[in-house]
Amino acid sequence: QVQLVESGGGLVQAGGSLRLSCAASGRTFSSYTMGWFRQAPDKEREFVAAISWSGSTLGYVDSVEGRFTISRDNAKNMVYLQMNSLKPEDTAVYSCGASYGRRTVDPARYDYWGQGTQVTVSS
Numbered sequence: 001q002v003q004l005v006e007s008g009g010g011l012v013q014a015g016g017s018l019r020l021s022c023a024a025s026g027r028t029f030s031s032y033t034m035g036w037f038r039q040a041p042d043k044e045r046e047f048v049a050a051i052s053w054s055g056s057t058l059g060y061v062d063s064v065e066g067r068f069t070i071s072r073d074n075a076k077n078m079v080y081l082q083m084n085s086l087k088p089e090d091t092a093v094y095s096c097g098a099s100y101g102r103r104t105v106d107p108a109r110y111d112y113w114g115q116g117t118q119v120t121v122s123s
Helices: none
Strands: 004-007 010-013 018-024 032-039 046-051 057-060 068-073 078-083 092-100 117-122
Touching (some): 004 092, 018 092, 018 117, 032 068, 032 078, 046 068, 046 078
Parallel strands (some): 010 117
Antiparallel strands (some): 004 018, 032 046
16 A cells, blocks of 8 residues: 655746655555656646656656656655746646556556645746
8 A cells, every 4th residue: 555645836937846746655665656647627637757666767748858857766755746947738736646566657557646736837
């Protein structure tokens, strides 16, 4: 069982930065692929970034490539999403997910989810 708690969201002007954090419980955190996903109003959940248990980046959605960076600290059971050059279209609820033993960006293959944190980017 893994519990995930996100933090770091907020309101920021376009061009600004935020760093999201995801704190995970459980002793097997290092066995999970971790991903960040987002959902805007009236839209489906969208993959943003994912990182393997060993720290290899699995990829980013094209719209955030070069602006967002995912990282993890297995010793602290933490995953981060550094978001730079934010745009109004980045506005969404951002959630982290954990997938046991799979190198995947498919949200259907994630086993655990946090409650999400709101990111709002004003123009």
